[in-house]
Amino acid sequence: MMAERTEVQVRPGIESDLDALTAIYNHYVRETPITFDTAVFTAEERRSWLLSHPEDGPHRLMVATDADSQAIHGYATSSTFRVKPAYATSVEITVYLAPDAAGRGIGTLLYEALFAALAGEDVHRAYAGVTQPNEASVRLHERFGFRYVGTYREVGRKFGRYWDVAWYEKEL
Template sequence: MTATRIRPATPLDAARICAIYNHYVTTTTVSFEEDAVGEAEMAQRIADVGAAGLPWLVLEVDGTLAGYAYATKWRVRPAYRHSVESTVYLDKDCTGRGLGRVLYGALLDELRKCELRLVIGGIAQPNAGSVGLHEALGFRKVAHFSEVGMKFGRWVDVGYWELNLARDGQG
């Protein structure tokens, strides 16, 4: 049996988070970053999310950090203060086991406590796994931008999914 634990991230998690994330940065179009992120930069990102009063969670599987999820402000203007953009990443060897749904569900629970209204997920296309995860959690597709990013010499589309926490039956 696999033992899992979800807890708030700390800057001490930055190295392991980089190891998970940089795989996606350097080998996929899932992230539009083009250069691997360093430990100090990641620690600062974790601190910035916390300073904004938003959650950054990590998932441990059998004592090893296997994934993370967090939210950031959607836009800086005050009227957007009730909307956030969500992010979730799993270690490449931990996908397809339902762990993303557990981790993302925990993030959504934390966001409900923050009295937020809307969670927005941007997904580089194609990405059936991420689309399936979002839709299983109640997100619905609301936008699609064609050829909005270029990575590895090719144009990449991005779709946007939203979850209204006030209408999802749990908020």
């Protein structure tokens, strides 16, 4: 018997999403090396992060929700790549999915919406850092035209070991 496929909608993130987005991110903090944060956050600690992604401009937050229940399945962001002014037309992008949402095409939907939103912005390049190994993330980024540009070796220490981060770029 096949599981019923739920319809997923993608929309800009809003402040009432904060608790769910924080829970998704904290899963990756606690369970994976995908983020190099090592301590979980409260929603209040993540509020400034959410507010730094308005509905317009180069720094966006797109959220995937279940069309019926409005449960949040994941999110994608474009954020400041580096703080110096000459980097203003570059963004770092990322996607995080709820643990039960992987492998359903939701990351693809999120990136489609994110890149569509960025199409009219003054953004020249997008960059993605992928902690290794993470074949699913590598495939997602390559599917969207990102090309591998190099690896920072043993750049982060988490869970008692060092991790490499492969970097990818995409012209926008």
